[in-house]
Amino acid sequence: MYKIFVIEDAETDIFEIYRYIHLNESKSRADKFFQKIYEKILSLQKHPERGHPPKELKHLGIYEYLEIVLNPYRIIYRIINKKIFIYCVLDGRRDMQKLLQERLLRFKI
Structure with missing residues (x-):
């Protein structure tokens, strides 16, 4: 089983x-959202490969990040x-290209 780490930026989100x-x-409704997002993230412990690379990052040639969706939210891992x-x-529903570049590219070395 995989171990999950939620970095500070994701906690803030x-x-x-x-x-x-x-x-x-x-x-x-907020409590229901939290329960659903918690369950969705925990589900990655058993099936982490089910996600797919975000199309916005694929356009940049970046494939190591994956995403799963809890509509309309995208969980990037x-x-x-x-x-x-x-x-x-x-x-x-936001400008994902810009958000992903700002948030994730700082981790790319």
Whole structure:
């Protein structure tokens, strides 16, 4: 089984989404979002390869990051030696090309 690490940026993303839903909809809906995102991320422990490279990164020739979707949110992660690193949880309705370049390319060496 793979071990999951949620980096600080992704934790912040989840918190901001939760807060937005809580303020604009309800605490109950925010709690449901958190439960669903938690389950989706944990599901990677058993099936990490089911994700696919984000098309925005493929255009840049970057294939080591994968994504799974909890509509409309995209969970971007990378598998390194039986470890899964969650880098970000982003709203897919935003300018993903720009967001992914800003957020992920700083990790690329």
